[in-house]
Amino acid sequence: MTDRRIGVYVCSCGGNISDYVDVARVRDVVEHEPGVAAARTHMFTCSDASQQEIIEDIRNESLDGLVVASCSPKLHLFTFRAMADRAGLNRYQYVQVNLREQCSWAHRDDTALATEKAIRLVRAGIAKARLTEPLATMRIETTPKVLVIGAGVAGLRAALALSELGLSVFIVERSSDVGGWTRRWGKMFPHQQQGSDIVAALSARVRHRENITLFTNAEVVEKSGSVGKFTLQIRVDGFHTIPLVVGAIIVATGFDVYRPSPGEFGYGQDGVMTLAEFKELVDRSPEDLSRGGRGIKDIVYIYCVGSRQSGGGDDAHSYCSRYCCATAVHTAICAREVSCGLGPAKDCIGFHQFHLFRDMRTYGKHEIPYEDACRKGCVFMKYGDDDPPKVDRVDGRLRVRVNDQYLGGEEVEIDADLVVLVTGMVPRENAALVDVLKLPVGVDGFFNEIHPKLRPVETVVDGELIAGTAQGPKTLPESVASGLSAAAKAAALLKKGYVDLEPFIAEVDTSRCVWCGECLDACPYGAVEKTSVQGKEVARILPSLCKGAGACIPVCPENAIEIAGYTDAQVEVMIDALVREVVVEEVAVPVT
Amino acid sequence: MGNGGSHYDVLVVGGGIAGMESALTLGDMGYTVLLVEKEPSIGGKMVLLSKVFPTLDCASCISTPKMAATANHPGVNALTHTEIDEIIKRDGGDFLVRLHRKPTFVDPVACTGCGQCETACTVALPDQFHYEMVARRAAYIPYPQAVPKKALIERHGSSPCSFACPAGVKAHGIVSLVRCGKYAEAFHLHMEDAPLPGCLSRACYAPCEAECTRGQLEGPVPIRLIKRFMVDRYYQEHPEPEYGPPEKRRGETVAVVGSGPGGLTAAFFLAREGYGVTVFEAASEAGGVLRLGIPSYRLPKDVLDRDIKNVTALGVEIRTNSRVRSINELKEQGFDAVLLAGGAMDPGRMGAPGEELEGVVDCLTFLREVNLGRQIDLDGKTVMVVGGGNAAIDPARAALRLGARKVLIQYRRSRAEMPAHDWEVEAARAEGVEFQFLKAPQRFLGIDGRVVATESLSMRLGEPDSSGRRRPIPVDGSKQTIPVDLVVLSIGLRPGTTPFAPELELEKNGRVHVNSATLQTSIPWVFAAGDAVSGPSSIVDAIGQARRAAFSLDRYLNGEVLGEAGFDERLPVVDKQAVLARSPSLAVRSPREKRELAAEGRARSFAEIEAPLAETEVRYCASRCLDCGGCSECRECVRACPANAISLNMHPEEEVLSVGSVIVATGFKLFDAHLKPTYGYGRYPNVITAMQMDRLLSPTRPYHHLVRPSDGKVPDNIAFVLCTGSRDYKVGNRLCSTVCCMYSTKQAQLIMGALPLADVTIYYIDIRAFGKGYEEFFEQAKAMGVNYVKGRVAKIDQVDGGSLMLHYEDTTERGGANQAEHDLVVLSIGILPNADALKLFEGEALAADPFGYVREPNESIDPGRTSIDGVFVAGTASAARDIPDSILHSGAASVQAAGYVESMRNGR
């Protein structure tokens, strides 16, 4: 019935299994299963001595399949795979059966039934082993080049890091300049460096790297291929197109500043400006803070403009923009410095800054500048989530009314020279790029990572990484860390020049496939593509992208896809073995 | 590259989420990585969480694959339970690393993680992975998801009591077994190390108790009495030993000279090894000093008889009335080796006139007569005992029991110099023995050859003599005559080795000359122990020495090299102050009451003086044990382990290696909620920390359900106090901890899921829901009904039934002083820098920022780079961070570390 030669090893686990499962009986029953060439019990299968014995069996008995029935595969799958390697048996022809966690320990109340179950489990393992074939890990060659899209700080820093690892980098920047928003800004928190200086330093370093190529006024217009080898078309200066081949792509396209709609908190009126605009004003002011020749003495900051707007209209931004509280506080300190110098409060008489906020989100070390602002005379007033301040113009001056929750909701009126709308970050308009790269975008409009906790720079498209504020609002150091992290992931893919993949991936039976496209839709990794075999349109699985999850399998109407290790035949023989009755005579009468 | 040891491209210190991420990233790049984690599992704190915000993913489900990947990555070597001793930057730009692997006392290869050792273990310790909400055992698997999933044993060192025992009896093990009611196991444990538990539990001077750490509090654990209960119980149930001669027999035979404690012990251990053992005893009965020297009111003879059976059951033959006069004769009789264990039997003489008179006897002779039951009538007589050792006390007390009217002890030095144990002196005094210090007889006066009086002189103390004690100098004109009927001389016993003088090298004082480590004599096949070697000493010392001599003798007969190795495998003794520091709030627990028979009544009877402890009393006394060493060495795990994986004599393994770059991923410390005393943590059981709440909400929780710690009731009104230990000058931490708002919001959501009827209130200052998806998560919690109150909590008081009154100021209300009652309060404790990170480096120091975190000198451009070129920092070691930010930061550290390694390779 079978010409397989399978070794079966049933472990006592020093009593952990054998106290509840009659391991000798299990062995006696299963050694008559078709294809079983050796069946033994061990006190501890994982011990060196037992492994050595199994290795000798594999060699002496020319075993071509192996079943170890012991503890959970989480403990020893790798142990026995390594043992198979040493014995010269293909590691994927080894099957582990879980007799401890899922049998003896769970059924300590009935040893007879535990033994029956163990027999069925081991028979299923044998049945699967009979249908194993030698498999090899797949080696995918990778191109040691990376494309970075966006030459803001995150992109520039990522490029530098990769270049230092010997990987070639192409930077594609849509605008004519590098540095993004940072280039436009003066003193930035938390380290009081000038944004322009940071960019200058970075771009100088980039220029010195021979293996970095920078394209400005450039866009990615076409992409094909997959991780390890993407082929791209770059359009530069609007007309000529350059082809590039890279192994990975880092998307670091940055953010935009929220632009309030006209009338929102008085926006559009003279003296009402966004935080970004105000920051530029402060940065530009060498000594006294003034506008149009008039000194600025009373400033009102209204926080959460364009952020945390739940239940609003279409372009409402329900998320928190993360950087604005700290930026506003920092800018207020800078504004005070410009107006009053670094001296104590008495030097600053007549200069007032009112911060109308909801929650002060100066997390972590940003707490210190917030404290500093409090000490330096900034007044903080909390307004209710559903009770925003109102900005009017009265007698030519701006008047802000707010119900201050710190005063039990009492209304306060403030006459202001300037109203600063603390505006958040919004996603950059990137429709064309999204279309080319097939990158997923979240409900907030930023690019979506594959896992928000543990894989914050990876996307569902292997080899396409997201960095900096393209993924969501961030401060400068956070954005740079994100860029470096994306560089790390790119290097992890490309540095060795190849990637080894487990062979448990999907495979299409082209004789059955009629190309309906269901699998293409089902695969979140883009591992399916249309191809043609002898003129017939069929699906093809890209091994480098397939994760072996199997999402394509149940959707195929023709039952044309299988995963190695979990084929129909394997699963069905296992099911049959798991349900088959255990008959006592089997001990004596070999099953044919 | 390196000075000894192996080389890795990168060392990652810390196996939490940041460390694992860094190691995996670098491993994938193709670099070799050494990951060092001090805890017994990688995974850090994240794997202990219930779920993670804002996705409510199960923390275990997303951590464990990462842990498995780290452990199995071909480029990553993950060492757990390992401490870095120092990292030194070298001129070439690489780093020298010294580390040591802490012993787990379990062979990791053999261990299958089955947990049977845990079930068997007799020591309960607070479980650090459950933040001390429940006990674990000293033998334990860190938690079900641990990687590697292997048991280990918590041992701080030898417990002082066990370490103190000259015989190596595991006093701590016996106490912990008795504490559990495992009396027979305790007996067997004793027999591992000494075969005379009955005698020792009565007549031992109990150095274990003298060393007991509890002695520094209200009094030591009464180890000897605990042992006595255990032995009595066992002997009652087992009048005969449960075993016979060992199955494995050896051809060689050994002669043991003397059947005192040393001889019996040596015979026992040799017989257990399978040797044919014959004990030669000069007296008519076996036991030596145990039978002849110790009166039965201290050691009943039936106990001694039963102890001797422990030895004879192994097939040991004891030949009484057999004085050995020549060692060579024994050889001629066919013995392959001889062990001399004769006692100090030759009485010393004072050399005073009248010493030969009838009625002047040495203490040994006197006690031998008494103990062998000779009729001695001292009714109404006066007895003087001369001497200051324990050997003076016993004859004095025996004389009282024989009817003496007056018993007097004269000692030529003062009380302070007296070698006798205090309690013996006190017991004798209580019974009516009179002590005269700084007095000694110079002459014995007799009539008809029989002593009638002594002539004593007073003494004063001069300069210290060779023994280190001050020399007594007679005071002129202080002569005093005292009428006596009997004088017992208890001075200077000498070993009875004289007959062997021609055959064996002896010291001047008559002791046998031996190699002090091996106890081998000048004749290779002769070993010696006990008083014959060290002069008169205690029973337990003799036993310990005999065991050592038997060990050497066995090695000798096996043809093995003799030496120190292999005999004493004790760990260094733990520091008692450290033990006390572990439990700063120990309450005084009354030691048991001393329940001896009243002194007046007992002094006239040879019945045993000391009353036994009752069972409940014994277990109470045993529960006072502080488990100084952690593990008690009771060996229950050794018996339980099916894989034979327990190895109690592991030692730290040191390693020196070189690495190209270092990533510090040492994580954070949690704020200690005790430091905020107004919140009552540690005093009010229903005030817990958020880490504890996270454990309670986890499926692998310490309790079977979310119940409050005061009484197991399901809580229905739970409060969270945010910013506990954060944004707070008073506790020295001005920083925001970044994660508390969100984890509290997460816990609130989970509580609403687990207890739909419960009210949950979060007291906050600002809700810092700043990350991706956080604001939405916060809104979701509000929509579920979580009540957010803006205000700092000033104080928490406990009210009736364990509930808690929170005093807070609602900053959104005018004059907002307020209070509210809750039945469970969660302190959302903050994150603090882990100062350990800064101590890793020798030489060039790793700079800290003003808050104590690892400093990143150019964070805006090179986040993750530290003050030392080539050293990087990942995760919360440089700032409070949530998980995604830690991951990003780890990526930054690892790519820069890789860059450093490349620049080194290219010789920059």
Next chain:
Amino acid sequence: MAEPSTRDVAEVMRDEMVVRDRITALIRNGPRTIPELAEALGYPSPEVVFWVMAMWRYGTLVPTGKAGADGYYRYRLSEEHPVPTEQVEASHGQGQP
């Protein structure tokens, strides 16, 4: 009942080894809540919580169904006690080659 605890946590936990026999004996006569056990044992209930939870952890006792209307669970002996030492020994012996 829930007096501020004065005893060291480690010391309380250690007492499990002494008290667990008594708890076992008490619940053998029928399920009890923690306050009931505290009353019967004469120990404060926060201490009893430590012991009951450790005994649950190591398989000696289990709660009976859901908490009662008073908010308390009742505990009974589990059907399967921890393996008695004799049994471990037997399997150990069996394991010798």
Next chain:
Amino acid sequence: MSASADAGGGGDPKILVFSTNNISDPGVDLAGGSHMHYSASVVVLPVPCSSGIKPSWILHALEAGFDGVFIAADGSDCAYLADCTTRTGQVVQKAQALLKRHQQDPRRLRMAAICSVCAESFVSHMEGFREALTEIGSG
């Protein structure tokens, strides 16, 4: 003489559980590791991801003699797919339609998310399913 032991836990309904290598199989392991009990008639077959289970396998299991099939799904913790639960739900729907077409009671198929530490939840699901299948009776 065929002294046949019941091919299952003493007459309990025979349940086939599809678990997932990364998430729910460790959860089932933990049940055993914590010495919780469920019927020995429950057997577990691990697959990579619950969204990759074929309805035909489920039908095959019932036709081969299992009384019920339980999918221990990854739920939101799935390492492969963010929408794993939805996809597995679709597998269940398809399978139930298939079962109906083959005159099998669709109640014989159940699904629940079992995380890697959901030992108690797994055991209670097994108990509930056992009761339900007992009520349905042997097919």
